[in-house]
Amino acid sequence: MELQLTVDCADPGRMVAFWAEALRELGYVPEPPPSGFATWRAYWQAVGVPPEELPPGTGEAPESLVDPTGRWPRIWFQQVPEPKVTKNRMHLDLKMGGGRDVPLAERTRRVDTAVERLTAAGATVLRTMDEPGRDYYCVVLRDPEGTEFCVG
Secondary structure (H helix, E strand, O other), rough: OOOOEEEEEEOOOHHHHHHHHOOHHOOEEEEEEEOOOOHHHHHHOOOOOOOOHHOOOOOOOOOOOEEEOOOOOOOEEEEEOOOOOOOOOEEEEEEEOOOOOOOOHHHHHHHHHHHHHHHHHHEEEEEOOOOOOOOOOOEEOOOOOOOOEHHH
């Protein structure tokens, strides 16, 4: 059995670029087309997918991310016609702080550094979770298409 994460979106290319940056420390890269093919579209056409089933632009650029080591699941950004309208029912947590063995001040610095990098790549900050007296720090963000995720 294999696990793939699928993210509905309007612009797979934009999402691949953003999430490749967000997940670079895990080694994720845009998935290249199969050997011998310049694009995924060329591959799909070669294996018999009718052209009318491939909307314009589909498969010209990578629409998925992979971990070349195979440790992490493939992430496919599936183009859909409707926009996101409600909160996610599931989200990703990017654990960038180093865990509870790292002092809170250092975890906070690491998270803030990651948030700066991700906002420069197109994310927006929704809120910071840092209640006084709790040994916890997390920032909730949205990717370029509004999908929520956390950096903690």
